[in-house]
Amino acid sequence: MPYVVQPGDTLLRIARMFNVNKESLLAANPGLSSAKPLSPGLLLSVPAQTAFIYRVQPGDTLLGIACKFGLSLQDIISANRHQELKQLLPGALLTMPCAGSGRIVDGRAEYGQRELTADAEALLKAYPFLQVEKIGASVMGKPLIAIRLGEGPIKLHVNAGMHANEWITTPLLMTFLEDAARAASSGEKLCGIDMQALLQRVTLWVVPLVNPDGAELAQEGLRPDHPHAAELLRWNKGSDRFNKWKANIRGVDLNDQFPAFWEEETSRRGNDGPGPRDYPGPNPLSEPEARALAEFTAEQRFDLVVALHTQGQEIYWNYRGYEPPESERIARKLGKDSGYKPVKLSGSDAGYKDWFILQFRKPGFTVEIGYGVNPLPVEAFPDLYDEVRMLLAAALEAARAQEKQE
Structure with missing residues (x-):
């Protein structure tokens, strides 16, 4: 089936949309290269065995079509991320995947502000006990939620x-947030933990994407019309990769932005x-991203x-030693x-964890997920999530234990 490339599309995003793999797209479009960004307006051939097109009929609703x-x-x-679905018009064409994944969050492709915004809205509808807040905005005005x-x-x-290329x-x-919300809603256990009981004692606040502008750049490359195109190319030593x-x-490296011996970190970096x-x-x-996170942390006074x-x-x-x-x-x-592996680190300052410990004298941790070269491949997502799920569940239990010490 034909598909017209939209701004922000990547091979993996299109593959995820139609529930096919990247190799199938490359095979169906011999002129494509996985090393080069897709140009908006390009007409692609998408293997259609796992998706079909539905023409909206008079009286159709989105829920009715889903049930059908x-x-x-x-x-x-x-x-249908590129379509306005709030008001269905008869005759409009919808892409229909053959089978749903049963999940809201899908980690099989690049994940940035667009995906985060849609998933946050969907999670809030599925689990109304969640709360979504805007805590600031990026340099380019993207909301930090x-x-x-x-x-x-x-x-x-x-x-x-x-960090931009650590967007995974x-x-x-x-x-993890989706799994924890589902477990709390259904009364199921997550990693052996009674989430309903735990979340009566612990509040989890997540800021999933601190650097949306950088993530977009790392995932999609530099568009010619980018407002910072000339500077970015110069800062990247002329490379468009x-x-x-x-x-x-x-x-600016956002994890070198916090007021914890910042001057020493600046001298050490030498940039x-x-x-x-x-x-x-x-x-x-x-930077507005670091400032928003610091202000949010000071306001909430996390444990x-x-x-x-x-x-x-x-x-x-x-x-x-703080x-x-x-x-x-x-x-x-x-x-x-x-x-x-827990590591006692030295010779590093000005990170978020450093500032939190220095400022509040409470436990703070930086976790380096996975092993390899950044950016880690999306193919590793299931294995990475096995590690992260267990670690964050343990963090929730550790937070609950803090209550007994206070």
């Missing part, structure tokens, strides 16, 4: 997607200007925080459940 074909609303919404699950007095915070942490965190880009859209990584910026919290990064299968738990005594014990518990 045994699909979920999210299946249809995901397959936080999602709350639970109502307990002890607060756990997890953030992800701070975002769907990993969102998948941005898959190794870690910084935000102004070339005097914007680039793909390791530039701490002109001053602490100069325990986890920052998800890739890669290395390690857990960093200390900071210059960490509380229980931090090492919690790190060992997280490591036991996930298979990751």
Whole structure:
């Protein structure tokens, strides 16, 4: 079947939309290269055995169509992301996947602001006890959202997607949020934990995508009409390949932005200007993304925080001796459940975890998910999620244990 490439499309996103694999798309379109971004307007041939087209009839509703074909609303919404579905017009053509995945969050392709926004809305409809808040905006005006699950007095915070090419942490965190919400709704256990009971004692706040502008750049490459195109090319040493880009859209490393011995980190990095990584910026919290996260943290006064990064299968738990005594014990518990190695780190400053420990003297952890070279391949998502699920479940239990110490 034919498909016209839309802005922001990638091979993996199109494959996910039609429930086919990337290799099938490449085979059906010999002129394509997986190494080059797709141009909007390009007409592709999509193997159609796993999807079909439905023409909207008078009186049709989205729910009625979903019931007619045994699909979920999210299946249809995901397959028609580029269409306005709030008001169906007779004669409109809908892409219908042959079978739904049964999940809202789908980690089989690139995952950025577009996917996060749609999934947050869908999760809120499925689980109305969730709370979604905007805590700020990126340099380019993309909303930074936080999602709350639970109502307990002890607060756990997890953030992800701070480094652009580590965006896979975002769907990993969102998948855990979906599983935890489902378990709480149904009364099922997650990783052996009674989520209903736990979430009466613990509130989980997640910020799934701290760096949406950078994630878009790392995933989709640089568009000619990008408002920062000239600067980005210069900062990237003339290369149009941005898959190794870690910084935000102004070339600042957001995890070097926090006021925890920032001057020493700046001296250690030795980068005097914007680039793909390791530039701490002109001053602490100069970037709106880091500033929003710091202000949100100060407002909520979390009891325990986890920052998800890739890669290395390690857990960093200390900071210059300011960490509380229980931090090492919690790190060992997280490591036991996930298979990751707790590491006592030195020679690193100005990170979110560093600032949290310094500012609040409470347990904070940086987790390096997976092992390999960034960006980690989406094919590894199921294995990575097995690790993350166990680790975040252990973090929830560790947060609940904090209540007994207060």
